[in-house]
Every structure is written in structure tokens, then in C-alpha cells.
Amino acid sequence: MLMKIRVCLKMLCRKCDVFINHRGLDVKHKLASNIYFALDAIGLRPFLDVEVLEPGVAIPSTIQEAMTSASLHISILSHNYAQSSRCLDELSFMLRTGTKTIPIFYHVEPSDAQWVIQGKGIYADAFSEHEKKGRFGSEKIEEWKRALHDISFLSGHVVNDDIAEGRLLKSICNEALQTRDGFPVKIARFLIRTDEHMSRLLADTDEESENSEQDVEESASECSDDILSSMVDRVRGSVSACLNRVEVSVNACLDRVEGSVAKCVDRAEGSVNVYLDKVEQSGDEPIDELIERGMKRAFIWFTED
Template sequence: MTNKDPCDVFINHRGPDVKHKLASNIYDALEATGLRPFLDAERLESDVVIQSAIQEAMTSASLHIAILSHNYAQSSWCLDELLFMLKTGTKIIPIFYHVEPSDARWVIQGKGIYADAFSEHEKKGRFSPEKIEEWKRALHDISFLSGHVVNDNMAEGRLLKSICNEALQTRDRFPKKIAKFLRRTGEYMSDLLDDIDEEYEDSEQDVEESARERSHEISSSMVDRVGDSLSKCLKRIEVSVNVCLDRVATKCVEKVEGSVTKCVDGVEGFVNVYLDKFDKIWR
């Protein structure tokens, strides 16, 4: 077996507490039964990226075993693995190794044997408050799962036999669940494709109409925005031109007015001369 092989059972544990005790015994018992367990010290090769290999093992496993020992919560690796296992939805068997389920249950309220470990995590500041709360919630949730309590009064052989039997049943059920899921998914997709075929023409027409409407909305919006911009621009030009015209017109009017006045005076004098002549004639 190599680290790239899928595993049947993933063993989550804190190494210094149980690796060479209960965890190793569970590993050996599962392997002797013909199952493929994963225990990092046994399965990982030196050239493997540890975190990646562990996640692959957790994802491929049909059963997870979490050994909660007294110092379990001191390990961020253990807590991250536990959180990941819960998110996969795969069955988990908790083993409370010289601790009680209530010890994990109390952590959500900052009490119990794991409270000090979480206080240390908070003091060190390596992990966000949100992450620490997720860890606490994971421990709280796993305390309600059906598992085993290991103490000095329990025969380890009976425990190992129970775990192996449950692991075998879970492994045998796992492919059947996958097959059933794939079959139901295939039936659903077949029905869905039939519905799509029947409604294809209407759907295509609806899509085209929707696209035209959306295109019209976008075009109208663009025209309105361009029109507003042009109106503002023209208004500014008009104001600027009017100001210029006012300045130029004032000077022009003064000159024209003087010329007109002279012209009118000349015409008026010329007309008066002829009026005087007509007046004499008619008299």
C-alpha cells in the first residue's frame, strides 16, 4: 500500500496521546481484517505533502474514527481534521479515550477539560475567533454521536472487534449508496433532458425575446445617457457663445448705432429739403 491508495477508514488522533497505543492497535486490527486504514505515521511517505495526503484520505474514506484524548484540543491539526470530517458528511465513530462525551459538550460554554487548550489558542492569536468557534462547535456536535468510551474498566479487545465489524459494514454499504445515488441521478437527468427536448423551441424563442428586450433596454439606457451628456455639453457651449456674442454685440451695436444715427440724420435733412420745396409749390 502507498500513500496514494484510497483508504477505508481514517483515524483522527493526537499522536503523543495514543499513536503508539490505541490508534496503532486499531490500525493493526483493521488491516488484519482486510480493510485499508489510514494512520499518518504508517501511511505517509517522506516526499508527500502531509496536509494534502491527509485530506485525500479523509475524502476517500467510508468511515472516520476520532479518538478524543485528554490533550486532543491542544492540536490544531486534530481540530481541523475533525472539522473537515464533519463537513464531508461521512460517518464518524468517536472514541472518548479516558474522557467523557460531556467533556467535549461543555467546551461550547468555555468549560470542561478542553477549556484551557482553547484559552491557549486564543492567547496565541494564530487563529481567528471564527475558526476557534468552529472547532468548539465541532467538538460539541461530535459528543452527541454514537461511539465508545474507553477507560480502565473496558476490555480493548472487545472495542477493536466492534470497530472492525462496524467498519466492514460501512465499507460494504458505501459502494451500494454510491451506486444508488448514481442511478437516481441518471434517472433524474434523463427526465430533465426529456423535458428540455419538449420545451426546446419555446425556450429558444423565450431566450431570443429576452435577449432582444435586454438589448433594447441597454440601447435605450445608452441613448438616454448619451443624450443627457450631449444636452449638457450643448448647454455649456450655448452659454459660452452667448457670453462671447454679448461682448462682441455691445461693441458692434455702438458702432452701428453711430453709423445709423448719422445716416438717419442725413436722410432726414435731405427729406426736409424736398418737403420744403413741395410745400412752396403747393402753396
């Protein structure tokens, strides 16, 4: 049990679920930002530098750690994408990790990335500039070209003026949910608020701490007790409501039975009195026969209801 809790906590402490690779000047405050907030809204942890990076952190190591921990990579290939050496480095690294990568061709075509190997297409000028500046060796530039060429053959999305962005965001969210942790994820219809419980679980879980195992077990126990108590209260309330409804129904039935019995008794008593009056007034018919006939008649009326 403790091992399972540790695995869950490690998953919760990952830097991100989805890493968004993009050219900032083209899409940072457009498509990249919309993808970030769409994924964040469904409970995932996307990584977009402008939204996640805090002042004072080492940018290269933080970005590499995010790419390594992510279960899905999204690469937005825009018109000026190849001008950024950082974008190309990230793309090469993402493909080397073997993690699923979804390309989004933002107002470009997959063929634009395929032609880069032959030094053609819209990215040819950007690579010519890299070569002229001489900041990177030929091996690095060939590595970037190969990464662009390879990603062009991956299944992805082509975005242009005819594509509804809302449909694209929905598709990306579904892909991200199905990819996270390696199995499809379904969102429950009714959710139990777990913010407080998770904060307790994450508070003191340093593996180097001597009391970490005890802290996790106690926190998990408190979490289970709270949920169990909530369930018991709901069951108790449901049972009480059912008992009240049964009591009301039984009382109504008893009232109806009591009314029917009283009505039958009154009718029988009236019938007997009528025949007794006839007995007193008649001298021809034997009294025993009149009484017997009256009782039979009263019994018939009584059993009719």
C-alpha cells in the first residue's frame, strides 16, 4: 500500500503532463497560450515557459526536466519556427525521448518540414542563416533538419483559417487525457474535493526523512476516514428518509383499515337491529329462525367489503 502511495505522489510531483514546444514570436500569446489554458482547465499540468517559469530558475535545465517528465509533447511548427535554435534543440530532444509527440502545423504544411533535408521550402532560409552565423556545427544543423523531417511524418493537425480552433483544442485535450500515465482517463460525474487531503499527503513526503512513511500512512488514513465518514452520513440520511416514508405509508393503511372495519360493524349492527325489531313484531315465525336469517344477512353484508 505504501509503495502505491509513493508512486502516486511521484506522479503528482512531476513537472508537467504536456510540454508545449513553440516559437514564441509566432504563437506564444495565441495558439500556445490557448492550448496551455485548455489543458490546465481539465486538470492537467501543461508547460509553457511564460506561464510556468519562475524568476531566478535555470531555464535550460528546467525546460529539459519538463520535457523528460512529460507524457505528451506538442510541437507547434509555425512560419518562423526554424529561426529559433532553442525550438530546434527542444524538438530534437523530444524525439530522442520516444515520448509521444503531436505536431501542429500552424499556417504551414507538413511538406514544408519534409523539404528541409533538400534545402528547400519555407525553412531553407532559416537554416542558411544558421550556417552563415557559424554558431553551430554542421552535425548540429543536420540533426535539426532530420528532426524537422521526421516530425513531418507524424500524425498531427494542420491549422489554417478554415480550421475551428475550438475543435482543435478539444482534440488536443482528449489526446492528452488518453496519453497521461499510459491509459485512458475518464472524468467522474461527481468529484470529491481532495485539495485538503492532497496537501496533507504532499506536506511531509521527503524520502530522506525518517518519518516519511509514518506521515504518509497517517495522512492516507485521515483521508480515508474523512471520505468514509461522509459516505456513512449520506447512507444514514437516506435510511432515515426511507423509514419516514414507510411510517407515513403504514399509518395511512391503518387508518383506511380502521375506517373500513368501523363501517362494516355499523352495517352489521344495523342489520341485526332491523331483524330483532321484526322478531318482536312478528308472532307467526319462530324467533330462532328470524335471528338465524338476520345473522346470515349481516354476515353477507359484512363480507362484501
